[in-house]
Amino acid sequence: xxxxxxxxxxxxxxxLNLLAIRLPLxxxxxILHRVSGALMxxxxxxxxxxxxxxxxxxxxxxxxxxxxxxxxMMKLVALVLVWSYLHHLLAGxxxxxxxxxxxxxxxxxxxxxxxxxxxxxxxxxxxAIRLW
Amino acid sequence: xxxxxxxxxxxxxxxxxxxxxxxxxxITAIVIALxxxxxxxxxxxxxxxxxxxxxxxxxxxxxxxxxxLFVVAVLVHAWVGVRNIAMDYLKPTxxxxxxxxxxxxxxxxxxxxxxxxxxxx
Numbered sequence: 001x002x003x004x005x006x007x008x009x010x011x012x013x014x015x016l017n018l019l020a021i022r023l024p025l026x027x028x029x030x031i032l033h034r035v036s037g038a039l040m041x042x043x044x045x046x047x048x049x050x051x052x053x054x055x056x057x058x059x060x061x062x063x064x065x066x067x068x069x070x071x072x073m074m075k076l077v078a079l080v081l082v083w084s085y086l087h088h089l090l091a092g093x094x095x096x097x098x099x100x101x102x103x104x105x106x107x108x109x110x111x112x113x114x115x116x117x118x119x120x121x122x123x124x125x126x127x128a129i130r131l132w
Numbered sequence: 133x134x135x136x137x138x139x140x141x142x143x144x145x146x147x148x149x150x151x152x153x154x155x156x157x158x159i160t161a162i163v164i165a166l167x168x169x170x171x172x173x174x175x176x177x178x179x180x181x182x183x184x185x186x187x188x189x190x191x192x193x194x195x196x197x198x199x200x201l202f203v204v205a206v207l208v209h210a211w212v213g214v215r216n217i218a219m220d221y222l223k224p225t226x227x228x229x230x231x232x233x234x235x236x237x238x239x240x241x242x243x244x245x246x247x248x249x250x251x252x253x
Contacts, residue, residue: 041235
């Protein structure tokens with residue numbers, strides 16, 4: 001960290017207006033990987049445990065769970081979590097391939113990022129249609 | 133340049149040197165992907181998953197153990213990921229350590245919850 005504190009002769013330009021930065025496609029996939037992971041930690045895991053537990057107990061617990069989940073707001077939450085899982089899984093597989101030095105060049109890296117982004121959304125749409 | 137071998141330069145709240153975390157993130161990812169494939173295979177094999185099949189699956193010890201291993205992998209994976217996020221955005225050490233401690237408690241609670249719902253009823 002010491003190197004960061006050295007005085008610089010010219011101030012380096014800092015441009016971090018998040019609304020004006022045009023994110024490259026792989027960077028977009030990367031930040032969504034992080035966002036989807038955080039969503040699953042905060043909401044996805046407890047919701048899934050609650051749902052599976054309710055289903056295994058059946059009866060009242062299951063009725064309560066399905067009543068809550070039939071709320072349109074909760075359906076939206078469930079859909080976002082489905083997307084989170086799919087995007088995170090696909091982006092993770094892409095990451096493992098990059099670790100194996102597959103698709104490291106700019107063009108294939110951009111292409112695989114586009115595939116991850118689109119496939120995640122398409123699979124989420126398919127799940128949405130099948131669920132509702 | 134900070135030398136990794138010089139103990140005086142180590143930060144108590146730092147990221148250590150990351151290899152174990154890097155590797156466990158990938159190993160747990162593979163476990164999670166395999167468990168996902170298991171569900172996909174079961175669904176394809178049976179033409180979907182209805183409630184009796186769902187109940188029957190969780191009645192089997194092997195399936196419960198596989199599910200438990202999956203959840204452990206998820207929790208380890210979540211720990212590495214959430215800690216990475218905390219290291220990037222929560223700069224004050226006290227705030228970060230408090231947050232990370234809370235995350236560990238939540239993850240262990242999730243593990244206990246999983247055991248309870250797999251073997252408790």
